[in-house]
Amino acid sequence: MKYLFLFFPFLSLISWSQNYNLDSLSHLDYQQLHNSDLNDVWGYTDEFGNEYALVGAEKGVSVVDISDPQNPVEVYWHTGMTSVWRDIKTFGDYAYVTTEADDGLLIIDLSPLPNSPITNTNNYFNISNYWSSAHNLYIDENGVAYIFGSNRGNGGAIMLDVFTNPMQPMELGTYDNWYIHDGVVVNDVLYAAHINDGFFTIVDVSDKQNPVILGSQVTPSSFAHNIWPSDDQNYVFTTDELSRSFIAAYDVSDPSNIFEVDRVQSSPGSGVVPHNAHVNGDFLITSYYADGVVVHDISEPSNLVEVARYDTYPGTANFTIGNWGAFPYFASGTIIATDIENGLFILGPQYDYASRIEGTITNQNNGNPIQGVEVKILGDNQVERSLVNGNYKTGIGVAGNYTIRYEKYGFLPQEIPISLLANSVIVQDVQLEPLPQYSVTIKVVDDSNNPMLGADVKIVHEGVSFDLQSNGLGEVSQNVSYADTFFVAAGQWGKITECTNVQFSPIENQLTLVLETGFMDDFTFDFGWSETSSAQEGDWERGIPFINYAPNNRTSPDNDSPNDCGGFCFVTGNQKEEYVKNGEVILISPVFDLTNYTAPFLNYERWFYHKYGYEPFNDTLRIAISNGTEIIEIDKQGYDEAILDVWIPKLFLISDYLAPTSTMQIFIQTSNYDLTDNITNAAFDNFYITDGSPLNDNKDVSVDPEIKVFPNPFQNKIFIDGIRPNSQIELFSIEGKNMKLEISITDNSAVINAVSLSAGVYLLHVDGAVQTIVKR
Numbered sequence: 001m002k003y004l005f006l007f008f009p010f011l012s013l014i015s016w017s018q019n020y021n022l023d024s025l026s027h028l029d030y031q032q033l034h035n036s037d038l039n040d041v042w043g044y045t046d047e048f049g050n051e052y053a054l055v056g057a058e059k060g061v062s063v064v065d066i067s068d069p070q071n072p073v074e075v076y077w078h079t080g081m082t083s084v085w086r087d088i089k090t091f092g093d094y095a096y097v098t099t100e101a102d103d104g105l106l107i108i109d110l111s112p113l114p115n116s117p118i119t120n121t122n123n124y125f126n127i128s129n130y131w132s133s134a135h136n137l138y139i140d141e142n143g144v145a146y147i148f149g150s151n152r153g154n155g156g157a158i159m160l161d162v163f164t165n166p167m168q169p170m171e172l173g174t175y176d177n178w179y180i181h182d183g184v185v186v187n188d189v190l191y192a193a194h195i196n197d198g199f200f201t202i203v204d205v206s207d208k209q210n211p212v213i214l215g216s217q218v219t220p221s222s223f224a225h226n227i228w229p230s231d232d233q234n235y236v237f238t239t240d241e242l243s244r245s246f247i248a249a250y251d252v253s254d255p256s257n258i259f260e261v262d263r264v265q266s267s268p269g270s271g272v273v274p275h276n277a278h279v280n281g282d283f284l285i286t287s288y289y290a291d292g293v294v295v296h297d298i299s300e301p302s303n304l305v306e307v308a309r310y311d312t313y314p315g316t317a318n319f320t321i322g323n324w325g326a327f328p329y330f331a332s333g334t335i336i337a338t339d340i341e342n343g344l345f346i347l348g349p350q351y352d353y354a355s356r357i358e359g360t361i362t363n364q365n366n367g368n369p370i371q372g373v374e375v376k377i378l379g380d381n382q383v384e385r386s387l388v389n390g391n392y393k394t395g396i397g398v399a400g401n402y403t404i405r406y407e408k409y410g411f412l413p414q415e416i417p418i419s420l421l422a423n424s425v426i427v428q429d430v431q432l433e434p435l436p437q438y439s440v441t442i443k444v445v446d447d448s449n450n451p452m453l454g455a456d457v458k459i460v461h462e463g464v465s466f467d468l469q470s471n472g473l474g475e476v477s478q479n480v481s482y483a484d485t486f487f488v489a490a491g492q493w494g495k496i497t498e499c500t501n502v503q504f505s506p507i508e509n510q511l512t513l514v515l516e517t518g519f520m521d522d523f524t525f526d527f528g529w530s531e532t533s534s535a536q537e538g539d540w541e542r543g544i545p546f547i548n549y550a551p552n553n554r555t556s557p558d559n560d561s562p563n564d565c566g567g568f569c570f571v572t573g574n575q576k577e578e579y580v581k582n583g584e585v586i587l588i589s590p591v592f593d594l595t596n597y598t599a600p601f602l603n604y605e606r607w608f609y610h611k612y613g614y615e616p617f618n619d620t621l622r623i624a625i626s627n628g629t630e631i632i633e634i635d636k637q638g639y640d641e642a643i644l645d646v647w648i649p650k651l652f653l654i655s656d657y658l659a660p661t662s663t664m665q666i667f668i669q670t671s672n673y674d675l676t677d678n679i680t681n682a683a684f685d686n687f688y689i690t691d692g693s694p695l696n697d698n699k700d701v702s703v704d705p706e707i708k709v710f711p712n713p714f715q716n717k718i719f720i721d722g723i724r725p726n727s728q729i730e731l732f733s734i735e736g737k738n739m740k741l742e743i744s745i746t747d748n749s750a751v752i753n754a755v756s757l758s759a760g761v762y763l764l765h766v767d768g769a770v771q772t773i774v775k776r
Helices: 030-034
Strands: 002-005 022-028 038-045 051-057 060-065 073-079 086-091 094-099 105-109 121-124 136-139 144-148 157-161 170-175 182-186 189-194 199-204 212-218 224-229 235-240 247-251 259-264 276-280 283-287 293-297 305-310 323-327 335-339 343-349 355-363 374-377 383-385 391-396 400-407 414-420 424-427 430-434 438-446 456-461 464-469 475-480 484-491 498-504 510-515 530-533 540-543 569-572 583-588 600-613 621-626 631-637 648-653 665-672 678-691 708-710 717-721 729-733 743-746 749-753 760-766 769-775
Touching: 022 305, 030 051, 030 060, 030 343, 038 086, 038 335, 038 343, 051 086, 051 335, 051 343, 060 094, 060 105, 073 105, 086 136, 094 136, 094 144, 136 182, 144 182, 182 224, 199 224, 199 235, 224 276, 235 276, 276 323, 283 323, 283 335, 293 343, 305 343, 305 391, 355 400, 355 414, 374 391, 383 391, 414 424, 414 430, 438 456, 438 484, 456 475, 464 475, 484 510, 498 510, 530 540, 540 583, 600 621, 600 631, 600 665, 631 648, 648 760, 665 678, 717 760, 729 749
Parallel strands: 002 424, 038 323, 355 424, 355 430, 438 510
Antiparallel strands: 022 343, 038 051, 051 060, 060 073, 086 094, 094 105, 105 121, 136 144, 144 157, 157 170, 182 189, 189 199, 189 224, 199 212, 224 235, 235 247, 247 259, 276 283, 283 293, 293 305, 323 335, 335 343, 355 391, 374 383, 374 400, 400 414, 438 475, 456 464, 456 484, 484 498, 530 583, 540 569, 569 678, 583 665, 600 648, 600 678, 621 631, 621 665, 708 717, 717 749, 729 760, 743 749, 760 769
């Protein structure tokens, strides 16, 4: 690889299509062939050099002659028990197939090919130490098969001798510390991906009876699905099978000191899920679900660069749909790929090395390195960031003329035109000029105009947040670099959080915020809510919601409540695609004193998702209030399709449930257990106490069940049946604003014309009672 040091600019140009350096040679539709979806794929070459695709399908195993890659021909089909999972590996002239159905290990004698039909198969169950299903397998160069994820023990690795008697293997040993989802063995070293435990291990298996763990490492999203070592075994590459996760590269030259060197996504921001990655020399071929087959140049593991792709799936998705497997090891170079819904693809690759650029970014004024500078090749979807020492690395799959943009908050961005050459590294050092700064001052006072000590203050601009606390004068000061609109918030427990958007400049650089007395928390700040948990995952977290998905649904909110400051709330299982699993999680407020309130109302908004898995759906979100002596449940929400992915406002007159005291607290609880496992998540936001109802003193009394309100959610009209001819009907926003819509009442029915309403949550008042309804 050539290194070039540049000191002059070039013109910028970029153009290539979504599919590049991978050509479709042919395709087989398995819906037509066998009415079956596909799963994994492997390859086999007979003694004459004929190449075959060994295709895993939900309904069996298919053998396809692809010697003429433009004219594939299925030569064998083996019907098996229906299963979403089938994985295939070969040793010699035998194929070995695992499935999570109870088919055992299917062994297929491929030696008759190409002249005679396949007739000899066996389903192996190891009767002396029985197992009947497994997730995956690998067979090393010595003829030892490693069975992963079986229904025996912890589902670790069962080691079988398939060299001595290929049709009747003998068990040699086990490594069963944890469940293994996938793995590879080279030179008696096992690289094992422990998906449920979130890490991989490197294990010396030279003594099959006594495996020795050499090292382990947690992966970026703690969901290690697949692992593959480089040819020299100094690096491994992993995938986490989660939306918005990564292909990651690790230096494992010293297994006792493993460290990450790079990570990459195929389509950043799309949520597409990576699946299985395979090393082929200097290239990593990944089946990337909805993005198809994606190839990276890994010749420099600390700078992974995409150099080819072919999308097998029309459209995009952030769940497990599209390309399941890819096999890149044929002598001809042909790649075979299985798309779950769309069949077998035979692809012709062009393995071009990447064009790379790297360097150091420093402060023009003082020469110090700058961390966190965004480095982007314009026209590409990848963004890299400089390290603490100012170093950066990036690259692109097609050589040519480009423009590189360097940008960080507080510095003048630079765009540098440059010519990037294939299989070369350009060294481009950059100096960024700091923008001039000025100071802004925010003063926080209480409702008696007294300065507030220790108030939390947040200043936000262009996604950069400054978190401060007021001094004895009630003031905070912060240097900023832009004359622009800033978001400013201030708060303290026992005061009402205040927020505003304000225009700051070197001349207009001061702001005073007045905090009224009261209890309110929109979670812009951390006021000390606590959490207890007995769950395996899915704890309550304060943060900006991180969207999680199941097919056709969001399983966590995409935003906090739209009715408060900032973007924070409390949410279960945030940031890691988690949900409440095998236990209980409880969120607990700080203590608040209501003895000076005449008629305190509790107000909040909640969000609850509960679906998929075990039926009937039986998990519940429960909310209780305590006065220090007793705890009373005031609200609960179970499965309801109508409120999935909707923030629901609630209010309660506290004295209806218990006597207000100086030691009040609120508890928010949900749970989910393995025996009845579902996807369960909850969120909580916009907590506040009012003295009297914020909705014209209407308490949270449900509308008479004899009165039918439909549809809910609604679009343009709301229909109400079962009312009195003189019923009083009004529709309010959750802030208490009367929407004053056109309402037509005829006898016992009413129709509300809601065309003018924006999407959101509303409160329908019928004769003083309240019902929450939602406009989509």
